[in-house]
Amino acid sequence: MYGCEAWTISKQTQKKLEATEMWFLRRMLRISWTAKKTNDTVLEEAHTTRLLISKIRKRQATFFGHVMRREKLENLVTKGMLEGKRSRGKQREKLIDGLADWLKAGKSLEVIEATKDRKKWRTMIANAVKQGT
Secondary structure, eight states: TGGGGGEEEOOHHHHHHHHHHHHHHHHTTOOTSSSSOHHHHHHHHHHHHOOOHHHHHHHHHHHHHHHHSOHHHHHHHHHHSSSSOOOOSOOOOOOHHHHHHHTTTTSSHHHHHHTTTHHHHHHHHHHHHHOOO
16 A cells, blocks of 8 residues: 555556455455455455455545645645646546546545645545545
């Protein structure tokens, strides 16, 4: 999870991370890969739930709030508001868009405005963590 604060997590990446988390659990419980156990039974056996994605999102949100409250170069880079033409093709997914989707905030501008008030930002993160992924 080193440096996960700067990752952009697409659906494909999320599936890979969830599969890796299940692989770790199976290894810790010494369940063979040939054993026909579903992920739900493995999670019940481990007495846990899937936590990796929510931990990554929480770390991203806290770091994003920290960067947005500072009026430095990182703030401008993270917002991504540059002059000139945009590149052709499908636009890349941004960290702000992923966080807005996870926080169920709607638009990325609402997320940026919410970071200005630290208490509001923390409650938004806490509510999103409670709801899960």
